[in-house]
Amino acid sequence: MDKRQIIEWDKDDVDIMRFMKMDCLALGMLSCMKRGFNMLEERTGDKYDLATVPQDDDPTYEMIQKADTLGTFQIESRAQMSMLPRLKPAKFYDLVIQVAIVRPGPIQGDMVHPYLRRRDKKEDEHYPKEELRGVLGKTLGVPLFQEQAMRVAIECAGFSPGKADQLRRAMATFKNVGTISKFRQDLIDGMVARGYEQEFAERIFKQLEGFGSYGFPESHAASFALIAYASSWLKCHHPDIFCTALLNSQPMGFYAPAQIVRDARDHGVEVRPVCVNNSRFDCTLEPTGKRDTNGRERYAVRLGMRLVKGLSNKHAADIVAGRQDRAFASVDDLWRRAGAPAAALVCLAEADAFLPSLSLARREALWAIKALRDEPLPLFAAAASRENAVVDELQEPAVALRPMTDGGEVVQDYGHVGLTLREHPMTFLRRDLSRRRIVTCAEAVRVRDGTWLETAGLVLVRQRPGSAKGVIFMTLEDETGIANAVLWVNTFEKYRRVVLSAGMVGIYGKIQREGEVVHLVAHRLADLSEALASVGERNRAFPLPHGRGDEFHHGMPPEDHRTIRKHPPATVDDEDDVERIKVISRNFH
Secondary structure (H helix, E strand, C coil): CCCCCCCCCCHHHHHHCCCCCCCCCCCHHHHHHHHHHHHHHHHHCCCCCCCCCCCCCHHHHHHHHCCCCCCCCCCCCHHHHHHHHHHCCCCHHHHHHHHHHCCHHHHHCCCHHHHHHHHCCCCCCCCCCHHHHHHHHHHCCCCCEHHHHHHHHHHHHCCCHHHHHHHHHHHHCCCCCCHHHHHHHHHHHHHHHCCCCHHHHHHHHHHHHCHHHHCECHHHHHHHHHHHHHHHHHHHHCHHHHHHHHHCCCCCCCCCHHHHHHHHHHCCCCEECCCCCCCCCCCEEEEEEEECCCCCEEEEEECCHHHCCCCCHHHHHHHHHHCCCCCCCCHHHHHHHHCCCHHHHHHHHHCCCCHHHHCCCHHHHHHHHHCCCCCCCHHHHHHHHHHCCCCCCCCCCCCCCCCCCHHHHHHHHHHHCCCCCCCCHHHHHHHHHHHCCCECHHHHHHCCCCCEEEEEEEEEEEECCHHHCCCEEEEEEECCEEEEEEECHHHHHHCHHHHHHCCEEEEEEEEEEECCEEEEEEEEEEECHHHHHHHHHCCCCCCCCCCHHHHHHHCCCCCCCCCCCCCCCCCCCHHHCCCCCCCCCEEEC
16 A cells, blocks of 8 residues: 555564554455355345344254354364254354364363353353352353453452453463463462362363463454354355355365365255356356246356466466357367467366367367467468458368276366366275275264274365374265264374375274264274275276176176276376376365
8 A cells, every 4th residue: 555654563562562452364264255245246136244144044053053064164174063063053152152162272171061061951050159150151150261261360369450461361372381370379369268169269270271272262252253154154045156255265274176066066056167168267156047946046156267277367368358259169269369378278178178168078179289389370370360260270180089087087177177076086986995895984974873884085184183182183085975083193103104195095993973973983094095096097887797607608897896906007008198186185283
């Protein structure tokens, strides 16, 4: 901004000078919500922002209680999703608590389980004095927020406001863990002097001490809860808009575009592939000509060219500008009218963007691009300029290119777009996995508590929270859904290489069910990355396997897929070169 001056200050110096300090958080979800609200206004004429989103919406809270929150703000992590069916938020303040309670502070301060037991009426709230009820009544007698800790210190232990603020700063620090302990004796002595039991005072301090790792102010939790609710409302009522806005705001959140798209499709949203004649740089919405049960027109999400690996925004803009008058009729037509270099067209061909409107498969499009030159021949350029028309391509003999395998198409999708709208990679391995008695993720989460089983999937997320004492949480995905696994420290150390590097794993373990929350507690892990590497060689349909003695009755069957190939072929021809599927896992600490 013209004439703006910025002076950098250390935050502690700001406190010493008694300046007002405000934290401005650059949250990606704010950009996502702005995009979503703009699309909603364009479609319906209704103008929304965070302050005007309809409150107390029952369908939204029902969705949240089922932990159907992939892509939403704050409540999409593994820990949050596990807590939602237990806490069952039904009003806004429940979300404020939900955001604050799944934090290292409350977990280490042993506040989570007492709160849940009291919320479920399994434990009585305990207030030795009425003044404590006034401080902790909203959170059922459990201190969850920094403001409550300050009020406990002032009203129950006799701290001055200045000393209570020192306590707050000790709780708020990220780095100086342990500084809160210097207030221990003062707080306990102050509470005992005012008639509280020594044991109760020590328990209160232990809970407050948990804030030394990371305590949440109530105002911060309320702000986050508002964004969490608004993003959930948009997902609940307009999943197509939510998906589009989320894709256009990447990278952000726990999940990659592949999982965002899959979740949208699970919610009935039609997703259309990248197309040279229909896609813009950003993902967009297209009318489908159909209506939902409420009579509203349904829209499909058209994937944008932003998802195409290696394609710049400028070249995408050139392509969009080049088709303003009429759609492209061929690869050559696009190249001449858009002026995009052949390298940009290769990116689009590898992303299969010529298939939807030009019916050119990857190999056919790449073959057509090989005939192009980035410097047009003078004769053709002059003819095109004079006639103001597209020069017909030279008539070349038709070339019959061998089609790619179904699995090869999926591998290419992941490699060049980061997701696929075709079959899930695990579909091609399911028969082999079933022979090994490896069940699907959907089957795994349906069985009863205590069942031992083995499941397998692509590794979506690895998470090692600082408050979990070394425990690793993994999220696996197959063609049926996701499964959540827990790895205790000993298991992690034994299978460290597999956990940290494998793109696909098999996990044998015991199902642990608590209400609607299901985890697979891992006992043994297997690296199935080589099996995943074989996807590119496979087709969707397999012949039914014959017994060895049946081969002469029914003819020799094709390659026997009774076992998962441990290694891909040592050498293949250049034309048949098979790429390995690239699955992007997200790791959080």
